[in-house]
Amino acid sequence: MAVVKLKDIAQARSGDKGNIVNIGVFAPNQAIYEEFLAQLTPERIKAHFAGLVKGEVLRYELPNIFGLNFVCKEALAGGGSSSLRLDNLGKCFGSNMLRLEIEVADHLLVDIKK
Template sequence: MLLRDIAHSRTGDKGNISNISVIAKSEKYWPLIVKEITEEVVADHFENLILGDVVRFILPNIQSLNFVLFQSLGGGVTQSLALDAHGKCFSSVILEIEIFNEDLINKD
């Protein structure tokens, strides 16, 4: 299954830094999202798009993760020639991460 099946996402930017939220669609998915969507998984998934580190923040009260991707926007909006200088497509990119959990797949 894809992350998009169990979560929503939003993005923001500041300079050359992208901020991506991953929000569980239901409480039942929250533990799986925290377990599976790590800094390493996100860094590997974005390896061709970012130059810097990935930092994860866990927001349990709103069942969300927040990822900060450094050096991810080609220098920022005022310097980048990218079509998506704000990195808004990153929310779609993160939702393409595959999650392998047989228990959850068999329940749904």
């Protein structure tokens, strides 16, 4: 088993609307997607964003594109017009998500291009 950062095996895209952040994470293949399903739980994502995401984290599965969509509520200190945070945009959450580490079987990493 290898411990890898998502940035080495995934792509992410994120954005915001009001006080909600939306983060999409995409696996390169079905096998890695199965690992994402097992390890990228709403609870784990909320813990990863501790101090930033105050509300519920919902996960939507998109198996046809090997994707997961996380909707993080109460994540922007009230949203753009009411927050005192210097950078309260959800687009930064995608990069932060890619810092999360997961365990992946070594043989699943053989064909992953870095």
